[in-house]
Amino acid sequence: MANTTPTTTPLPPTGFLRLAQIVGNPKTNTPPLIPIARTSFLNGVKSGKYPKPIKLGLRTTAWKVQDIKDLIENIGGAA
Template identity: 60%
Template sequence: MIKIPETGYLRLPQIVGNPKTEPPTPGLIPISKSAWWAGVKEGRYPKAIKLGPRTTVWRVEDIRALIEKTGGENG
């Protein structure tokens, strides 16, 4: 299990993982970036927060709630 903080923010690679890093970063929710963004647009996944022009994050609390709601599987 991937350890996430109690509070704070997560960026997209922390949520869906990044297979291109060395070693590959596992995701909390094993879906593609495009599937994640489609889910955000449809309201299935939490709304993003823009911290700057190139910085988008999600609240840890929202991601934890999503994982608990879906039983650890993608929604």
């Protein structure tokens, strides 16, 4: 059985995060910051539950680090 304990990776103080950095990617062994499925996260963005992304290019979408930090803090406070 795989180890499902999340590893703590420090977030930069500013910048952007791509979707795979937020929800993880098993193909590249990227651990999730928020343990949620990709589709569930995107549905939450669409409904307004999670922060809106920023388009950095035609095919590049990212989220502000501070928005994700705030989301993690809010989720942790709700538990």
